Amino acid sequence: MAWIQINTIVDENLAETLSDAFMEAGACSVTFEDAKDQPIYEPELGTTPVWKNTKVVGLIDAEMDPNDVIATVTAMLPQISAEAYKVEQLEDKDWIRAWMDQFKPMRFGDRLWIVPSWSEPPEKDAVNLMLDPGMAFGTGTHPTTALCLTWLDQHTPSGLNVIDYGCGSGILALAAQKLGAQTVSGTDIDPQAILASQQNAERNHESIHFALVKDFDSEPVDLLVANILAGPLKELSTEFDRLLKPGGQLVLSGLLETQAAELQAHYATLGIQLNTLQTKEEWALLSGFKN
Structure with missing residues (x-):
């Protein structure tokens, strides 16, 4: 099954909100990545650690139009322009086997x-x-x-x-x-x-x-x-x-x-x-x- 990634970099205050917006727009999953090499060794118990500069990655089915997803997310978060999002086609492979x-x-x-x-x-x-x-x-x-x-x-x-x-x-x-x-x-x-x-x-x-x-x-x-x-x-x-x-x-x-x-x-x-x-x-x- 083929997938598409949509990602952008935001500050820590917007990471969770953008994640929710991606899910609302139809993303299958959302992940956070460190955008500026800032290690987090010991987060507080019961918290989701985010970085000051966090790369938020939404994963969508390749049959969806990424422009529609970006338009939906931009409507919910107008402070992030549509041009800030990067779209990447992921290789179609057996992800379970790759993980194993x-x-x-x-x-x-x-x-x-x-x-x-x-x-x-x-x-x-x-x-x-x-x-x-x-x-x-x-x-x-x-x-x-x-x-x-x-x-x-x-x-x-x-x-x-x-x-x-x-x-x-x-x-x-x-x-x-x-x-x-x-x-x-x-x-x-x-x-x-x-x-x-x-x-x-x-x-x-x-x-x-x-x-x-x-x-x-x-x-x-x-x-x-x-x-x-x-x-x-x-x-x-x-x-x-x-x-x-x-x-x-x-x-x-x-x-x-x-x-x-x-x-x-x-x-x-x-x-x-x-x-x-x-x-x-x-x-x-x-x-x-x-x-």
């Missing part, structure tokens, strides 16, 4: 492989986690996920009770389970994450309890892994302290290397010493023990 081709089997540490559900494991006798990325975060491609997976491979959770807090696709919970954990549970604030995690557990023939944060409860565990963001990691410190046994181990990622020292100091006030720092690109992982 982005994900290849990946190895973490000595024996852990993350294998897309449509691929064959490269090493049959390795610890293979079959994953469908779905709509939830967590495929192993992001540096913080890679740091956590490598840590789990190097520090076998065999016989431990484990929580994956902010489970995303369930990738860390499944890795812990396949690496020998006694029990594993996972939680997230996003219902889609819980659904994706449950489906990935079924795909791997593993029994793991996943629940939304509002419904999640657990006895203190031996190991808690949280790959979120620095702000939530700080806000959740007392909850993590409650969920850890004395002597329990805490692994935190999703933070920038420049944020590590502040988190270490904060957790030290609770008696949790995060003494080990590992980095990948500009991202970091902290690990340590509760006194």
Whole structure:
């Protein structure tokens, strides 16, 4: 099926309004892109991050007339002239296959492989986690996920009770389970994450309890892994302290290397010493023990 893109660059105050206008005009989807290389590392929870200069891209069926769409959008937003919009014909190809081709089997540490559900494991006798990325975060491609997976491979959770807090696709919970954990549970604030995690557990023939944060409860565990963001990691410190046994181990990622020292100091006030720092690109992982 062929598609047409219509895009323009606006300031952050108009991005959401233009997105709504595109949808009203018949667009199948609208995406935001950074127009000026302005990274957004840590948006506020529950918000849609936009850039000061945001490229708004509306996708329409090639059978629609892009001039009609632009005319409709311009009528709703006259402050953006019709000449500001750029129209591009997209190549007609199998977009699902193109998306699937982005994900290849990946190895973490000595024996852990993350294998897309449509691929064959490269090493049959390795610890293979079959994953469908779905709509939830967590495929192993992001540096913080890679740091956590490598840590789990190097520090076998065999016989431990484990929580994956902010489970995303369930990738860390499944890795812990396949690496020998006694029990594993996972939680997230996003219902889609819980659904994706449950489906990935079924795909791997593993029994793991996943629940939304509002419904999640657990006895203190031996190991808690949280790959979120620095702000939530700080806000959740007392909850993590409650969920850890004395002597329990805490692994935190999703933070920038420049944020590590502040988190270490904060957790030290609770008696949790995060003494080990590992980095990948500009991202970091902290690990340590509760006194």
